[in-house]
Amino acid sequence: MGTTDTIEDLLRAEAPQVLGALVRKFSRFDIAEDAVQEALLVASRRWPAEGIPVEPRSWLIRVAYRRMIDMVRSEQAARRREQEAGLADPAVLDASAPAPDVVDHDDSLLLLLLCCHPALSPTSQVALTLRAVGGLTTAEIAHAYGASEAAMGTRISRAKQRLKQSGARFEPPSPEDLPDRVDAVMKILYLIFNEGYTASSGDRLERVELTEEAIRLTRMLHHLRSGDAEIAGLLSLMLLTHSRRTARAQDGHELVPLEEQDRSRWDRRLIDEGVALIESVWQTGPVGPYQLQAAIAAVHAQARAADETDWPQIAALYLWLERLLPTAPISLSRVVAVAKACGPRRGLALLDELERTHKFSENALTRHREQAVRAHLLESLGDLAAARAAYLSAAALTDNEVEKTYLLRRARLDDSAATDGS
Incomplete structure (x- = not known):
């Protein structure tokens, strides 16, 4: 470094x-x-x-x-x-001038709770905390929201002024107020982790400093509310996902798909901790979205090889998750799971059905993922020309250079097939 x-x-x-x-x-x-x-x-x-x-x-x-x-x-x-x-x-x-006292305790979690003050809208809570605690730049936050940097900067400035006007103090919220802020805090930590796990732009696949910071803060939140099953689920999800970090890219520059990863490089310590966490809360009460995502990650983590993955179980978990949280990323992930469990033709039919109702390809935040999923399904069905076009489309829509390189490499599949057949 x-x-x-x-x-x-x-x-x-x-x-x-x-x-x-x-x-x-x-x-x-x-x-x-x-x-x-x-x-x-x-x-x-x-x-x-x-x-x-x-x-x-x-x-x-x-x-x-x-x-x-x-x-x-x-x-x-x-x-x-x-x-x-x-x-x-x-x-x-002048660095030699007398300094104020330096406190030894960590203020990160208290800042998280302050930024999730009820006077702020959920969007402002997330944006302000990503900047103040997560360390994301205004440009990175704007990318996550599909907004301009100028507009996001204005939103953050207004959020800070709103905190001032509300008289918010730098102290822990009351026990009555705390539950109202926890959901927003979890969303913030989830966004920070996701930005770190697959960077929205740049020449690195991930920003490990963000994923590790999200895990650290989530551990703090879990310690604060150890009886909350969704917080445990969120921490489990992060640990299980992060366990695959060293196997996701070859030489740090070439993306390796999940089914092609060397599973001996997965961090068994993180897997064991993540699985134990989700198992400890799975039957303690209502199951929420973070617990379901952690359960899906646990199924992947416990498969000794890619062909031993229980895809029918994963597809069922995604259906359950989609009913609780009907977002584009979850729907597209369910398409992949259905294709693995029931075949690519079934997966493509589901993708076409979802595209008709949700118009993923017309949304700037979802069309990259939709094109990438479509390309893989078309490749599996042998329609190499259409797959190549979809790979190229997906590559043009991502700002992450590692991901772009992977998609462009996949787009060359029909060229290699033509060469092999000649």
């Missing part, structure tokens, strides 16, 4: 702790988050040349604290010119 990657990982890990320190001091989340972002920007510019400080968190808190002071003074006295001059003064960023 290069110096830039090391600094990026460190800044992502420290950002919530720096933000927590400032919010505790000033009780102003709205401008504290801006101050922290500016401190991170200063660090990203200075550390590659000057080296990482001995105490990076103290350094960041010091810089963010001074920026925060400037912002508070500017608010109170409306001295905009003086503020900008102060930012340009190197003395303001």
Whole structure:
């Protein structure tokens, strides 16, 4: 890992702790988050040349604290010119200056709960927390929502102002309020994990720092509410999915489909923990979407080889899941399971039926997945020309370079078949 990657990982890990320190001091989340972002920007510019400080968190808190002071003074006295001059003064960023106290405890979960304040809409809760705690950029959040970066930046700014107006305090919610925030927190953690597991853009298949952060925060949430079966299901799902990480790509650049992965490279420790978690809560009460997804992942994880996978059981679980959570990704995953259990022709017929009712190919957020699934089914049926066209379409619709390379390689299947037949 290069110096830039090391600094990026460190800044992502420290950002919530720096933000927590400032919010505790000033009780102003709205401008504290801006101050922290500016401190991170200063660090990203200075550390590659000057080296990482001995105490990076103290350094960041010091810089963010001074920026925060400037912002508070500017608010109170409306001295905009003086503020900008102060930012340009190197003395303001002097790492040798006395720093505020550094707290040792982790503020990440408290920030999660604050960002899920009921004064915010669910969309604002997710967007604000992905930025403040998950470390995603505004551009990455915008991609997840199919919105422009400018529009998402405006939404995040409004969410911070809404928190200020609501009088939200940096303290744990009451026992009465806590359950109302847990669902939103789980959605946030799920989105962070998914963005890390298959990055929405870039030349890496995954961003392991995000998946591991999502797992860490979900463990904290599970500890807080150990009796919640859906939280246990979410943690189980993450562990079982993450267990396949090292087998998903060859040399880090070539995607390896699930059925072709070397299962000896799967992390048995994570599998054992994930299976034990879902089994411990499966019959404790109503089964929710996270538990069902974890159960599906457990069926995959317990198959010693791809051809031993219990696809009929997986198809049945997806049908149950689709009734609880009728989303495009789940419907398309059910198509794959039905094709594996009943044959590609049956799967293609189901895909055509779902396309007529849901118009996946007309939705910017689902057409890539729909084309990829269609391509695999057409290839299985021997319609190589149509499969190639669908692979090329899917490749053109993804911004992840590893996934794009895989789809383009699959698109060459009819060329190789023609060469073999000549």
